[in-house]
Amino acid sequence: MTSVNGADHVARLLGEALRRVREEIVADSEQHFPGLRVSHYRLLELIPPEGARITDLAEVAMMTKQGLGQHVDYLQKLGYTESARLPEDRRVRLVRRTPAGDEAVAYGQAAIARVEHAWSTHLGPTRYAALRQTLQELGKRR
Secondary structure (H helix, E strand, O other): OOOEOOEOOHHHHHHHHHHHHHHHHHOOHHHHOOOOOHHHHHHHHHOOOOOEEHHHHHHHHOOOHHHHHHHHHHHHHHOOEEEEEEOOEEEEEEEEEOHHHHHHHHHHHHHHHHHHHHHHHHHOHHHHHHHHHHHHHHHOOO
16 A cells, blocks of 8 residues: 555555454464354454344444354354344344354453553553553544
8 A cells, every 4th residue: 555645644554554453363273273264253342141132233233244254154154153033023134143152252351461562562562551441543534
């Protein structure tokens, strides 16, 4: 990706940082969790232990219901999720993680923790804490 006017702009810098996180997540992923991409880890992490409705997950993931449903179907085929229609409203589909889905979430979170540790070591704890605080502040919706 080229930079704007020859300078590194914030979108490119954030994109590169995110690329490093994604690389860490998928480094050994295929060996442990075949078929999962970074987007699948993110979706699995969004599913609460009690499960969630497709429409609620789609809203949180900022996806269409159809797109999210396709991801859930794929994850179900691989054994990472299960879903069922609610008895009181057969139109509503409730999605839960399976034990394999829980293991994948733990794997993804451990990969992120490794990146955070590496960045904290590289930047030092004070600069890393400031980075986290700044990102939290910038990420808040106004």
